[in-house]
Amino acid sequence: MSTHSIVGGRVFVGESGFQQLNIHIEGEQITDLTNDFRDNSSTIKLDDDDIVLPGRIDGHIHGAAGFDVMDATIEAIEGIAxxxxxxxxxxxxxxxxxxxxxxxENALQTINDYQQFHNNREKAEVIGIHLEGPFISTNKIGAQNPKYIQMPNFELFQKWYQISGSNIKVVTLAPEIKGATSFIKHLTKNGVVVSIGHSNATYAQVKAALSAGASQFTHLYNAMRPLHHREPGVVGGAFLNQDALAELIVDGLHCAPEMVKLAFDIKGKQGLMLITDAMRAKCLGNGTYELGGLEVYVQEGKATLKDGTLAGSILTMQDACWNMMNYTNANIDDLVFMNSINPAKQYGVYNRKGSINIGKDADLIILDSNYELKMTICRGEIAYEKRC
Structure with a gap:
């Protein structure tokens, strides 16, 4: 079993903030947080102004580096990871x-296979599946394919749940479609997070969905009924219900910086989760790509369908963090909640991820004094290191 120590710098411990402690790792887990210096062959020595944060969790991502989840290949999931x-x-x-x-079904089976046999420690870990659609509204389709929209179907979902190895963690759906309320109750009873999205629901329909067990909103502002002074809509539902978390794409395109600030001012650090909603063009250049069977055109950092509809993003989580601090008064402490703590709790993995504590997975990132990423550690293994 490999042993590592991370010494120096400051560590964001639990939910309390920064402390000057050393981290000791055995195998995949953090075994101690102490002032003791334990020098060994694999000691990572930090600069005094470096900081150590829990690894970031992206709860909504379709692809990266030329790969897409719907390619349904181990190579694609591995490439994204x-x-x-x-x-x-x-x-x-x-x-x-x-x-x-x-x-x-092919995508679900592939992800299940990957989780069981290929989830290695030198890459980001797959911790579940987000099923975005097909139980959504034709009125707020976004970049989804309207040809395949369906009404809620208990039997079909149970089949998909089994194929996934019981690993579907989130289902995005529109609460106004026929049969949605009973479907929401069924999903939440089975431990699945229901996220309201691609929806033209009224505020009353949103409230009913939340009462039935929904606890999240998919990419706040996008593909949902907007806020109106006589009809709060889905956005109003997200703002007025503090217990429900909201995803946010902070790329400066999906929502104006001022609207990002508004969301942060209302929901706070404990009410938001930063996501990328990235597609296969992330890490690549301008060009024509594919997303869900539709052609996507990427030009100067913007991914759209032919009609101009935004089609996912090419956002990195590092840039999302930069933008969040630039658009709002959020600080690095707040980002730990939006990047790590909140999603870990929401997706049922806070017992082993989302914060730096003894007994948890050693999923860590090291940033320099300018908050630039220096190193990523996945379950005790260095997965990325910035080269000078």
Whole structure:
């Protein structure tokens, strides 16, 4: 069993903030946080102004580096997992698209296979699956394929849940569609997080969904009924219900900086989760790509369908953090909640991820004094190191 020590710098411990402690790791886990210096062959010595944070968790991502979850290959999931460590992401939920039944099932089976046999420690870990659609509204389709939208189907979902190895953690759905309320109750009873999204629901319908067990909003502001002074809509539902978390794409394109600030001012650090919603063009250049069977055009950092509809992003989590601090008064402490603590709790893995504590997985990132990423450690193994 490999042993590592990280000495120097400051460590964000638990939910309390920074302390000057050394981290000791055996195998995959943190075994001690102490003032003791234990020098060994694998000691990582930090500069005094370096900081150590828990690894970031991306709960909504479709692809990166030329790969897409819907490719339904081990190579694709592995390629995404390899790319994410370069932006400080140590865990993620591969996210499916609204597509034909066979295509979704192939993706679910592949992710299940990857989790069982290929989830190695030098890449970001797959901790579950985010099923985005097909139970969504035709009125707020976004970049999903309207051809494959379905009404809630208990039997079909149970089949998909079994294929996934019981690893579907999140389902994005529109609460106004027929049968949604009973479906939400069924999902939450089975421990699945229901996220309201791609929805034209009224505020009353949002409230009913939350009462039935929904606890999240998918990419706040995007593909949802906006706030109106006579109808709060889905956005109003997210703002007025503090117990429900909201995903946020902070790339300066999906929502204006002022709206990011508004969301942070209302929801606070404990009410938001930063996501990338990235597609396969992330890490690549301008060009024409594919997302959910639709052509996507990437030009100067913006991914759109032919009609101009935003089609995911090419955002990195590192840039999302930079933008969040620039657009709001959020500090690095706040980002730990939005990047790590909140998603770990939401997806049921806080017992082993999301914070730096004894007994938890050694998923860590090291930033320099300018908050630039220096190193990513996944379950005790160095997965990325910035070269000078």
């Amino acid at each position: 390899s790319a994410l460590v370069k932006e400080g992401t140590t865990s993620f939920l591969p996210t499916t698209m609204t597509a034909g039944q066979e295509k979704i």
